[in-house]
Amino acid sequence: MDKLIIEATRSSPALEFDAETGRLSIKGESYPxxxxxxxxxxxxxxxxxxxxxxxxxxxxxxxxxLYLNSSSTKVMLNFLDLLxxxxxxxxxxxxxxxxDPDNEAILECGQDLSEELEAVMFNMVGQxxxxx
Amino acid sequence: MKDFDxxxxxxxxxxxxxxxxxxxxxxHSIVEEFGNAVRHYLENAQLSRTAxxxxxxxxxxxxxxxxxxxxxxxxxxHGARIINSGIVIIARDGERYVISSGNLLAPQDVxxxxxxxxxLRALDKMGLKALHKEKLRxxxxxxxxxxxxxxxxxxxxxxxxxxxxxxxxxxxFFTLRVxx
Numbered sequence: 001m002d003k004l005i006i007e008a009t010r011s012s013p014a015l016e017f018d019a020e021t022g023r024l025s026i027k028g029e030s031y032p033x034x035x036x037x038x039x040x041x042x043x044x045x046x047x048x049x050x051x052x053x054x055x056x057x058x059x060x061x062x063x064x065x066l067y068l069n070s071s072s073t074k075v076m077l078n079f080l081d082l083l084x085x086x087x088x089x090x091x092x093x094x095x096x097x098x099x100d101p102d103n104e105a106i107l108e109c110g111q112d113l114s115e116e117l118e119a120v121m122f123n124m125v126g127q128x129x130x131x132x
Numbered sequence: 133m134k135d136f137d138x139x140x141x142x143x144x145x146x147x148x149x150x151x152x153x154x155x156x157x158x159x160h161s162i163v164e165e166f167g168n169a170v171r172h173y174l175e176n177a178q179l180s181r182t183a184x185x186x187x188x189x190x191x192x193x194x195x196x197x198x199x200x201x202x203x204x205x206x207x208x209x210h211g212a213r214i215i216n217s218g219i220v221i222i223a224r225d226g227e228r229y230v231i232s233s234g235n236l237l238a239p240q241d242v243x244x245x246x247x248x249x250x251x252l253r254a255l256d257k258m259g260l261k262a263l264h265k266e267k268l269r270x271x272x273x274x275x276x277x278x279x280x281x282x283x284x285x286x287x288x289x290x291x292x293x294x295x296x297x298x299x300x301x302x303x304x305f306f307t308l309r310v311x312x
Contacts, residue, residue, distance in 0.1 A: 010164050031192050033160035036272050067185060069192050070280035077268055102181040105189060105288070112264065 001052065004045040012038055013065070019049050025062040030076075031069035039075045046079065050086045057091050059083065064098040065106055073109065080113055080120065087119035094121045101126045149224040158199035158218045167192055170222055179229075186288045186312045187222065187229045193281040194233035194308065195220050201235060214238070214303065228290060229312045236303040245306065246295070252282060253292040260287045285310050 001019040008014035013028030024046075032038040053059070061083065068076060080095065087093040095117075097110035107124070114122040145153075152173060154166045170191055174184040198218040205211030217236035222229065237245070255263060264283045273279075286293050294309040 010168065011160070031196070067189065067192075069189070069196065070284050071272055073280060073284075074268060074270075074272060100181065103185055104182040105185050112261075112268070115265070116268070 015042060017045055022057060022059045027064040029067040030072035035071040035075045046082055050082060053086060053091050055090050059091055059093045061095045068109060077113060077116060080117055084117050084120050096123045096125050098125045098127055101128055150221055151224055152222040155219040158195060158202055163195045163199060183312060187231060190231040190285050190288060190310045193285055194231060197281055198233050198235045230309060232307060232309045234305060234307040237306045239304055242304050248282060249293055249295050252286045288312060
């Protein structure tokens with residue numbers, strides 16, 4: 001399966017998804033004009049990847065988000081829901097939510113999203129300085 | 133041109149604490165560019181990162197709400213007046229920042245919007261968090277909105293959301309005011 005690589009723009013994040021290593025990363029800001037359209041290819045890739053996952057496989061997701069608008073927050077929950085389903089089915093899924101402690105909105109957003117998940121291992125990772 | 137007095141206009145803006153105004157077309161690229169300018173301005177004003185991102189977030193939600201609503205009227209024969217009615221203002225009020233947006237609404241869109249605003253105005257922080265959790269799971273509608281934007285603004289705001297309605301011919305001008 002090919003890697004999914006999407007370059008960042010001012011209003012959309014950089015994505016790098018590698019099926020071989022099981023590492024997915026999303027970095028940057030998300031307030032695209034149409035969040036559903038922007039993330040459609042991302043969901044297509046993720047669904048194919050999760051469908052082909054060997055039982056007990058490990059997936060590591062690094063989210064380093066500076067800003068999510070309201071529609072991107074919904075999309076992010078849908079994204080995490082797919083990972084939650086995979087984790088419920090036996091995959092070992094870790095999500096690292098990297099945040100700048102000086103940006104309370106992103107800390108709160110991570111907390112809101114983590115409340116929606118059970119089987120996913122969700123880590124809040126505070127890092128000062130190097131996220132902008 | 134005799135009534136077009138920029139000195140008076142500039143003084144008026146300054147007296148009202150108005151720092152930046154976006155008025156005119158609300159295309160996505162303009163919303164992005166203006167948002168970038170807002171962030172640069174606030175960085176230079178040495179605002180804390182949390183406050184800066186809260187002002188930016190409220191600006192984005194307001195500008196995208198205005199833009200999304202105006203775009204619905206693009207193919208309507210009587211839509212031209214609505215399409216050009218949008219405005220977003222960033223102002224300073226003492227130690228606070230105030231982000232306001234305005235646009236014309238069709239009369240039938242007023243009641244559903246004010247009902248939602250009254251619901252939000254009646255909720256405290258815990259109530260807003262619970263409503264946010266509930267709405268987070270509702271799918272995006274055909275305009276790409278999910279009903280979360282106003283709740284997120286209310287959660288960031290230092291005071292309940294304020295709004296005003298002004299009748300303009302057969303339309304209603306809606307103003308939303310959010311204090312950070």
